[in-house]
Amino acid sequence: MKTFAKMSSTYAPTLKEDPAEAELASHKLLLRAGMIRKTAAGLYSYLPLAWRSLLKIEAVIREEMEAIGAQEMLVPMVTPAELWHDSGRWDKYGPELMRMEDRHGREFCLGPTHEETFTDLVRNELRSYKQLPVTLYQIQDKFRDEMRPRFGLMRGREFIMKDAYSFDATVEGMQKSYEEQKEAYARICERCGLQALPVVADSGQIGGDTSVEYMAIAEAGEAELVWCDCGFAADTEAATAGIRIEECEPGDMQKVLTPECSTIADLAAFLKVPEAATRKALAIVTGEGKPAVVFVPGDHEMNDVKAEHAFGDFHLMTDEEIEYYGLVKGFMGPVGLPEGVLAFADESLRESEWWIVGANEKDNHLVHAQRGRDFVIVDDRWVDVATAREGDACPRCGKPLHGARGIEVSQVFQLGTKYSESMGATFMDEDGKEKPFQMGCYGIGVSRTLQAVVEQHHDEHGIVWPVCVAPYEVEVVPLDVKGEVYDAAVQIAAAAVDAGLEVVLDDRKERAGVKFADADLMGFPYQVVLGRRGVKNGVAEVKVRSTGERVDVPIDAVCEWLAQKIVPQRMR
Ligand code: ATP
Ligand code: MG
Numbered sequence: 001m002k003t004f005a006k007m008s009s010t011y012a013p014t015l016k017e018d019p020a021e022a023e024l025a026s027h028k029l030l031l032r033a034g035m036i037r038k039t040a041a042g043l044y045s046y047l048p049l050a051w052r053s054l055l056k057i058e059a060v061i062r063e064e065m066e067a068i069g070a071q072e073m074l075v076p077m078v079t080p081a082e083l084w085h086d087s088g089r090w091d092k093y094g095p096e097l098m099r100m101e102d103r104h105g106r107e108f109c110l111g112p113t114h115e116e117t118f119t120d121l122v123r124n125e126l127r128s129y130k131q132l133p134v135t136l137y138q139i140q141d142k143f144r145d146e147m148r149p150r151f152g153l154m155r156g157r158e159f160i161m162k163d164a165y166s167f168d169a170t171v172e173g174m175q176k177s178y179e180e181q182k183e184a185y186a187r188i189c190e191r192c193g194l195q196a197l198p199v200v201a202d203s204g205q206i207g208g209d210t211s212v213e214y215m216a217i218a219e220a221g222e223a224e225l226v227w228c229d230c231g232f233a234a235d236t237e238a239a240t241a242g243i244r245i246e247e248c249e250p251g252d253m254q255k256v257l258t259p260e261c262s263t264i265a266d267l268a269a270f271l272k273v274p275e276a277a278t279r280k281a282l283a284i285v286t287g288e289g290k291p292a293v294v295f296v297p298g299d300h301e302m303n304d305v306k307a308e309h310a311f312g313d314f315h316l317m318t319d320e321e322i323e324y325y326g327l328v329k330g331f332m333g334p335v336g337l338p339e340g341v342l343a344f345a346d347e348s349l350r351e352s353e354w355w356i357v358g359a360n361e362k363d364n365h366l367v368h369a370q371r372g373r374d375f376v377i378v379d380d381r382w383v384d385v386a387t388a389r390e391g392d393a394c395p396r397c398g399k400p401l402h403g404a405r406g407i408e409v410s411q412v413f414q415l416g417t418k419y420s421e422s423m424g425a426t427f428m429d430e431d432g433k434e435k436p437f438q439m440g441c442y443g444i445g446v447s448r449t450l451q452a453v454v455e456q457h458h459d460e461h462g463i464v465w466p467v468c469v470a471p472y473e474v475e476v477v478p479l480d481v482k483g484e485v486y487d488a489a490v491q492i493a494a495a496a497v498d499a500g501l502e503v504v505l506d507d508r509k510e511r512a513g514v515k516f517a518d519a520d521l522m523g524f525p526y527q528v529v530l531g532r533r534g535v536k537n538g539v540a541e542v543k544v545r546s547t548g549e550r551v552d553v554p555i556d557a558v559c560e561w562l563a564q565k566i567v568p569q570r571m572r
Contacts, residue, residue: 004493004503012049014518024220026454027152029463033522042149042157049471054450056469058139060191061162064184070135070164075117081107083116086423098143110143115419115441118165123425129169133177137164153451160446167437174414174438181442182212182412189214191571193453193466199225200234201411202305210414215406216452223408226401228394237305240384241401242393243297243348246276248356251368258365262330264298275299278356281332283322287312291325292342293332296386303387310383333357333366334375345377346386407452410444463523464546467569472504474562475524477515479531481507488535492528492558499559501566526562
């Protein structure tokens, strides 16, 4: 039989002070409210209250997956290296992959994602087009040895993910499976109370608009995005925007002494030109091991993900490498580059003839350097690498883009035959031919979603859980823990449970102030406060956490009142 929980026996060790280890409000609050604890860097324990919320998020996911016919299952977290050799990822996936050996020296990894395992699973047994489409998913811990695990659950080394994989016979089929997942993901965000935006994401080697990320909009988000009133939105890792180019006046190329101008801001101020009229130079070593300098508009940055598409596994040169290749840090330019150093430039600069650039000499820049006359960028060295930013032109409608930050909570992906081909996963099609599956993959960061909800729903007093994912919907707070007040509180709690609500009773022998503060910190959506006078008058005070509103409700009507408010908010 269902009953209410008691705060006295709930393991939720609260903290009075903000923990030093936390920067984000959501991280601080989850720690302070006794919901999570760090076991080691990037490894967190979910305490009972957070776990209840997590299970609710999972329940929403399960419902939405069931609604589109995806089937839940579970594969091992541990994946044998052979599967990753089959797909070619064993060597490509860097140090983020947690690798290990068994006692016989056989290699394995802890799954950071499971395309290989699922593809392997179907490759010998899902045989006919008649059985397709199939979408399988699981909810499981994932492992990534992140370079910088941080922000609590946001970037862990072990975290909970829901990952789904679709197998279709045709490209159209795959697109349909993808659209269904994408729509389900939008509903999942909404039902969890997240204000999230689908944005065009980097789709790796596959190209095209074949991947979307859901971004929970938040100042504290690690991802940057641009969006437009026309509906366009993209991760800056993927956005190709129209960059407005500025340049210097035409003229004879001139060397200018620019001491102490090694940054774009200094240089622009010194020359009295907008930053956009200068050219930012980045020294890299390309994936093929070639030294190069990449030019982007002075007011833009080079994007790592875009640069990886252009240059492969590149790296920025160290100071030693810069010196080794004969370059001068802070004063690099396309005119007179050292022998063997290649010049690349962002596509946007194709429009510009007159550049302000470093002179490849300490403390000197060149103005009126004319492309074509003083230097050239050869044809195949124009690359799309600049990070789109606020104010650039929308690629769809041309209006200026807005910038925002977000938390990537989920991503959907059309994979095509990337894994099915490399791993030899085929089926027999209608025409009697063996064909590789058309696949899609779909991931939700379940634990990251939990924290993203807190990031979007809190105030200075604590967490403000949306009803759908609150650990408990109602907390009953008696101001006495014995006698008629307590008895009345127990009755209300029991009746509320009977009415189908999730209830915790704060039966601790604490001062009222402590109970109120904890109730706000833990963020229960409805708090029913009961004191002596109230019991005498037959009235309870209900505090609505999200609005701060306090309502006097007759004790005998309180459960009905609560149910009327709460049930519609569950969105089940
Ligand atoms: P990020 O760019 O933030 O590193 P990702 O694009 O590498 O994430 P995916 O491979 O798309 O991540 O994984 C699917 C989902 O898993 C992400 O949308 C995110 O919600 C979650 N996720 C990924 N890495 C982590 C992590 N280190 N900690 C917590 N959640 C994560
Ligand atoms: Mg992603």
